[in-house]
Amino acid sequence: MVAENIGGGSRERLRSDEWYGYGDGDGRDGYIHRAWMRRGYPEDAFDGKRPQIAIANTASDLTPCNMHLDEVMQSVKLGVAEAGGIGLDLPVVSLGETLVKPTAMLWRNMAAMAMEEMFRANPIDGLVLLGGCDKTIPALLMAAASVGIPAVVVPGGPMMNGMFRGKRMGCGTGTWQLSEEVRAGTLSKEAFLASDRSMIRSKGHCNTMGTASTMAVMAEALGMTIPGLAGTPAPDARLLEGSQATGRLIVDMVHQGRTIGDVITRGSLLNAITAIAACGGSTNAVIHLMAIAGRLGIELTLDDFDEVGARVPLLVNLQPSGAYLMEDLYNAGGLLAVLAEVKDLLDPAPITVTGRPLVDYLDDRAIWNTEVIAPRDAPLISAASDDTAGAGIAVLRGNLAPNGAIIKPSAASPHLMQHRGKAVVFDSIEDFHARVDDPDLDVTPDSVLILRGCGPMGYPGMPEVANLPLPQKILQQGVRDMVRISDGRMSGTAYGTVVLHVAPEAAAAGSVLALVHDGDEIVLDVANRSIVLDVPEEELARRTPSPALVEGYAKATRGWERLYIEHVQGADTGADLDFLVGASGGEVSRESH
Structure with missing residues (x-):
């Protein structure tokens, strides 16, 4: 509302009065706006007071x-x-x-x-x-x-x-859990398909x-x-x-x-x-x-x-x-x-x-079930300390993510929070689906799965694919988590030791993620907020992105997708469009007719 002097007095003027024209006499614009909106509303609906x-x-x-x-x-x-x-x-x-x-x-x-x-x-x-x-x-x-x-x-x-077989089944989370059991051979496809009625x-x-x-x-x-x-x-x-x-x-x-x-x-x-x-x-x-x-x-x-x-x-x-x-x-x-x-x-x-x-x-708020909401003195996971990752979202930095990457410690496996492993690289989500269950894939439980080309520009839109399904032969060994790294996102319902939002993304200038090769060693240390590609700088300087990676980048020629790719910012700043940052206010400066 804005203060305005009307008829010798003053009152707070509503923004909508710019359209409906309180006190404008025979003004055409206010007449048109009121007439078209009347349609059963009372006489005082557009009088500048409501x-x-x-x-x-x-x-x-x-x-x-x-x-x-x-x-x-x-x-x-x-x-x-x-x-x-x-x-x-x-x-x-x-x-x-x-x-x-x-x-x-x-x-x-x-x-x-x-x-x-x-x-x-x-x-x-x-x-x-x-x-x-x-x-x-x-x-x-x-x-x-x-x-x-x-x-x-x-x-x-x-x-x-959601309830399935007598247990709580969370939507999304249950999908990830049960689908892995199907791939591991511990749950039938029929049972999995029937569970969606219980989930939603x-x-x-x-x-x-x-x-x-x-x-x-x-x-x-x-x-x-x-x-x-x-x-x-x-x-x-x-x-x-x-x-x-x-x-x-x-x-x-x-x-x-x-x-x-x-x-x-x-x-x-x-x-x-x-x-x-x-x-x-x-x-x-x-x-x-x-x-x-x-x-x-x-x-x-x-x-x-x-x-x-x-x-x-x-x-x-x-x-x-x-x-x-x-x-x-x-x-x-x-x-x-x-x-x-x-x-x-x-x-x-x-x-x-x-x-x-x-x-x-907050003063009179009580916890009615301490199994669901833990009291402060007995948390599910304590706050971070010098040698523990904590529970909030941790920001990792290093040569693999100079602008930052994130991980959710509460959804990750404690034994993987400090880890060194050899990279198994996928240049797109399509590449991943084509090869993940190949019996000849060179992967072990200690490997680090890398998925790139899934950032705001590269895919485009930064899909929720970073919580990669594990290779079938790894699942069959009883393993249910591995370190995974991506410039994409994951569903909030997902879990696992997943490093997300790597910035700059593979499609951006200066990306180190785009230069990772199979077999390179990755060092993850969440407590110390570090993610490092253990390859000499002079070797990285000689490398270029693989042709398959570059070929997979989005190449929009028209419409919203083109506008998005040309103007989207990195995940490390919110992935908004550069020309939308900053407020414009509510004023309409031109006449409506």
Whole structure:
């Protein structure tokens, strides 16, 4: 809202009044906008006093995790009306992680750009952001950050617990586990195929601490949800209750002038890193948080994830780092109970969308099940020390990754956290699939599997393929983990000793990853944050990327893919497009007619 002198007095003018023309007499533009929007709304709907609230809705039948958001939208709209606002459903680009090929990450920036333009172009005073599946919440936050008007998130919530043969089965995590058992010959294909009915039992996003759940944790820790709402299961009626309350809240936020820039600060970004570490959250949070920070002009680096996360113990016993699922976490006390245990590690200053600091909501929070949420004095994994890797996301550096790479220690095997092994190199995911089960493949349990050509530019879109299936002959030896290194990503539901986001990626200038040969020795030391290719510099200077690697790089000639390849930044800075970094604000400078 902006202050304006009208008729000798002053009042706060709504942004939407630029369209609807309060007090403009016979102005044509205001007349047209009001007339076309009237359609049953009351006379005072567009009088410049009732905030116009867009409910940015990522519901889509092709985004299964978000299919129920139309119902959530209706509850938000009811809350907006109760508070005196006008709630408007605004369908926006929706990305379904499980369906979109080659990777939903290719379109995260496109979705954010399209959302940003629609938020700026329309008569909107405030935003309610409805997201669930992995890329929807970060894209919504990136867009809203770029426009800068009041905004609040409603996470769509996880599905019910999966159960298979009497045990919890996490979506995604169960897929990786059971598919390996099929390849090892310990589970029949028939049983594997039947298990999908047990894995997905209700509406909602992944029930593990995968990327979707991590994005909900991130949003709440940033202060962008009503405290306590993130993690509410999608089928739980309390999600609709919280959605209605969010509708009322956003109207108050508009009247009070509280914007996304007031809520998301460097302090709240660091709080989000703390929350993600305590929960064993997805490595994908790294690129999404940095992209959001970039839209607000806030400096956030890989080193922040390591320095902040290293202080934090793992408290949440959820798959893929533990045993339980999101429904269990919610019933055990939820995210606020987790944050209460690490309150001393949080910045107390950042506020939430309610206007009150996040830490104000932690004093009376209790853990109701210590099997699911471990108390601070008995963590699942302790914070990092001089000789231990810790539980948060660790940032590795060395000649193989001079700009950094990451690993999730809580999902890795302790015996592989210090490792030396010979490289087995794959120049593309297609090359990997063609050769991984070749009986003649020169591989042992001590080998280091290298997959390259899967970075933001190279693939393009940085697919979730870094958690490579192990070679069949290795699985048949009883081995279930090996060191794997890639410039790609992995699903937040995945696990293993996987070094991800190697930067610069193989397709980028100056990449050492592109120069690795079969048989080269790789030295991994997570406690000391090191990843080294043990090859003399003079030998590396003589090498060039293999023809097969270069041939596999993306070569788009038109459309979004070309724009993406030409402008995408590295994983070490958030993989946003270079021309989208920095906010543009909510002002529309040209006349609409």
